[in-house]
Amino acid sequence: MERKIEVCLTPALLDLYAIEESIVVVIDILRATSSMVYGIHNGAKAIIPVSQVEDCLNFKGLNYLLAAERNGEVVEGYDFGNSPFSYTTEKVQGKTIVLTTTNGTKALHMARSRAHQVVIGSFLNLDILCNWLISQDQDVLLLCAGWKDQFNLEDTLFAGAVVSRLRASFSHFDDSSVAAEDLYALAKSDVRTYLTKSSHSHRLAALNIEEDVLFCLQLNICEVIPILTGDKLVALPLA
Structure with a gap:
């Protein structure tokens, strides 16, 4: 079968x-999908992505961890936001987390209504994700969450x-894939330095969370692929 890869540069x-x-x-490197991967890696039972902050309140009192982020900051009154340092084993093992973020959870909800399958990608699980995608007999769309429907x-x-x-392993690539690959070739020797140009990097710098950025750019520290099953992200069973 001839397979294609496409890159959607924004949910819009x-x-x-x-x-x-x-x-x-679904890709939201800074920081939602990185934190999702890290949380599942650290033993979270499931992550339930919801669209709106108010949706988290439907789960209050049900022994779930409630996580809400908007514009890079934790929403007041919630357990945590989308910093990967909130998704440590001590905090999340055996727990179900209800999560809403500015961009990542929105992209997830848009994809789930039509996609054959939805999985989560980050630099933290890059190789295991790619090896799994190669082993599947399906086309692939890489959905960039962007920033409020804009390219990032x-x-x-x-x-x-x-x-x-x-x-x-694939035979067809759209122009967005070509452009993304060319950008990565420019940046891969020092992704963090390249990203000092980015608007989101400036937003996060203003919040003084450089440690989060550096953490999210680490390669292959997690051996899991979160997959959307029903309304929950769980660890994909890997043989």
Whole structure:
């Protein structure tokens, strides 16, 4: 089977893609999908992504951890936001987390209604994700969460990293895939320095969370792939 890879550079463009037969990889490097991967890696039972802050309140009192982030900051009254340092084993093992973020959970909800499957990607699980995608007999769409429906650099760089690893196993690439791969080739020797140009990097610098950024750019420290099953992200069983 000839397989294709496409990169959707922002959720605002998702309606242009036929994804009914595609595995959609949702990407929100700074920081939602990185934290999701890290949380599942550290033993979280499940993560329930919800669209609105108010949706988290439906789960209050049910022994879930409630996590809400808007504009890079923890929403007042919630257990934590989307910093990966909140998703340590001590905090999340055996727990179900209800999470809403500015961009990542929105992209997840948009993808789930039509995609064949939805999985979560980050630099933290790059290789295991790519190896699994190669082993599947499906087209792949890399969905960049962006920033409030706009293009962003960090998600696109990750998409380019995936394209570069999958190139030999796929036959069709759209122009967004080519552009993402070229950007990654420019940046890969020092992704953090390259991202000093990015608007989101400046937003996060203002919040004094450089440690989060550095953490999210680590390669292959997690051996899990979160997959959306019903309304929950759980660890994909890997043989």
